[in-house]
Amino acid sequence: MTANHTKNHKNETACKVTDEICLPDTNLPRVVIIGGGFAGLALVEKLKHKEVQVVLFDKNNFHQFQPLFYQVATSALEPDSIVFPFRKQINGYKNVLFRLAEVEEIQPSTNTIITNKGSVHYDYLVLATGTTTNFFGMDNVESHSLGMKDIRDSLNIRHMMLQNLEQAAITCDDKEQDALTNFVIVGGGPAGVEMAGALAEFCKYILPKDYPEYPSSIMNIYLIEALDELLNTMSDKASSKTLKYLEDLNVKILLNEAVSNYDGLQVTTKRGRTILAKNLIWTAGVKGQFPKGIDNKHVVKGNRLKTDSYLMVEGYKNIFAIGDIAAIITEETPKGHPQVAQTAIQQGKWLGNSLLKIIKNEAPKPFEYKDKGSLATVGKRKAVADLGNFKFAGYFAWFLWSVVHLLSISGFKNRLMVGFNWAISYFTYEKSNRLIIRNFKPKSLVNETEE
Structure with missing residues (x-):
């Protein structure tokens, strides 16, 4: 695996609009990274100031801290506090470049990627494109509900939540009011559990103050899980504690239930249950997303790319995959590693070291995942933690969750903003970002307008 170093013979100072994206001339091996999530940024950090040219591509110009999406959704945080500009992140990294473009195709035969802005040659290509919401082919559900994979x-x-609550205060139709104030969350993993807890606290502490027109009991929150327990990837203790915490917050939990249809007004389950609701949040599954050009025979369940123990995509010699998109299939990991942030970060760091060895014609070591444990919060001051043999819940688990997440956010200013908001919320339960800054239209209505 030797480097066939790419040379871009254009002078950067004389860039013209052509089919090729302009990059500085270099004799160094070029590592192109697609995706600036946890995995992609961890790789960038390992390759900064090294003898390689790193080019990071992303369709956004910012990194998103996904674990706190639910707090933006429930008005606890502003989006600015959990996103961070890539160019600010790589400021001072002389060998790292960022290009805002969406990669549409990979051409392995010529070591080229095609973007919506032009093409780029690579010596090594790293796919860190992550996942998108998986609706499992249910078009109706996808058209009328919202996932939570993007800021x-x-x-x-x-x-959607604030507009529907405002509309509920206007309407005199009891059925319409019920639909507007009923919230259904599908998926009992960490995202669904945290979203349910945050919504329940909004209902308990904010609704009575902001909407005295009707009692807070009018807002019903349903959490639907197809399996027989919540947080099925965590311990039984974590699952049972989470169930109790949510029930104490009056969340209606439906286990062994799977959604079969949703028309924007009524949720239907496979067992025939129906729920009237105009708010459905889907956290029940994800699937990998990556540009076309990779042979389908190397794609496994969940639309993930099958890699060897060195994170090299099966069938290719200089294309790697890291993070949620990668699946190292072995007897020990028949489904690949967990699609969580700690896996992505570990793989990004590991691949950085491995690429430097490969470039020097040295043999890298196979990737080994180290499980540092799992945390999930269920409202304020309540969380569950599985840390090796230690399983605990309650205030200390919540404090640990808060510290870990606060330290993981990019940028001192962002940490300060989040910490300040959390401090206010800790003492007052106040959520100060209850602003409707643009009119929300469901995807189904947007599609109808476009047609």
Whole structure:
């Protein structure tokens, strides 16, 4: 695996609009990274100031801190506090470049990627493109509900919730009012559990103050999970504690239930249950997303890319995959590693070291995942933690969750903003960002308008 170093013979100072994206001339091996999530940024950090040219591509110009999307959605945080500009992140990294473009195709035969802005040659290509919401082929559900995989999704949920609560205060139709104030969350994993807890606290502490027109009991929150327990990837203790915490917050939990249809007004489950609701938030599954050009025979369940123990995509010699998109299939990991932030960060760091060895014609070591444990919060002052043999819940688990997440956010200013908001909320339960700054329209209505 030797480097076939790419040379871009254009002078950067004389860039013209052509089919090729302009990059500085270099004799160094070029590492192109697609995606600036946890995995992509961890790789960038490992390769900064090294003898390689790193080019980071992303369709956004900012990194998103996904674990706190639900707090933006429930008005606890502003979006600015959990996003961070890539160019600010790489400021001072002389060998790292960022280009705002969406990669549409990979051409492995010529070591080229095609973007919506032009093409780029690479010596090594790293796919860190992450996942998108998986609706499992249910088009109706997808058209009328909202996922939570992007900061824009979080803002859409916030606007949908606030607009519907305002409309409920206007209407005199009891059935319409019920639909507007009923919230259904599908998926009992960490995202669904945290969203349910935050909504329940909004209902308990904010609704009575902001909407005295009707009692807070009018807002019903349903959490639907297809399996027989919540947080099925965590311990039984974490699952049972989470169930109790949510029930104490009056969340209606439906286990062994799977959604079969949703028309924007009525949720239907496979067991025949129906729920009237105009708010459905889908956290029940994800699937990998990556540009076309990779042979389908290397794609496994969940639309993930099958890699070897060195995170090299099966069938290719200089294309790697890290983070949620990568699946190292072995006897020990038949489904690949967990699609969580700590996996992505570990793989990004590991691949950085491995690429430097590969470039020097040295043999890298296979990737080994170290499980540092799992945390999930269920409202304020309540969380569950699985840290090795230690399983605990309550205030200390919540404090640990808060510290870990606060330290993981990019940028001192962002940490300060989040910490300040959390401090206010800790003492007052106040959520000060209850603003409708743009009119939200469901995807189904947007599609109808476009047609």
